[in-house]
Amino acid sequence: MQIWKSVLTAALAAAVLAGGVACAPTQTRQSTGEVIDDSALTARVKAALINEPGVKSTAINVETFRGTVSLSGFVDSEEQAQKAITAAQKVGGVRSVKNDMRVKSAS
Secondary structure, X not given: OHHHHHHHHHHHHHHXXXXXXXXXXXXXXXXXXXXXXXXXXXXXXXXXXXXOOOOOHHHEEEEEEOOEEEEEEEEOOHXXXXXXXXXHHOOOOOOEEEEEEEEOOOO
C-alpha cells in the first residue's frame, strides 16, 4: 500500500510539474496573467477610442500582446489615425502602439 502511495505521489508531482512547464510563457505565447492583463488593456484602449472626438472607434480593431497595442482597420483620414494612436498611447500600461490602420481612398 505504501508503494502505491509513493508512486501516486510521484505521478501527481510529475503531472503538476509538466503542467506548469506547459503553461510557461514563451516569446510567442503568453502566460495566463499576461492574457488577462492584455485583455484589460485592450478594453481600456477601446474605451479611450470611444471617448476620443473625431475617431470612428467601431472601424478600428484593437489587439494587445504584452503591452504592445496594434490598431488596425480603415479610417477616413491620417488625422483620424493619429488621434487614435495618441488616445491609445495615453492609456496607462500601453508600452507601444503599432499602427496598422489604412486611410480609405477618396474614390
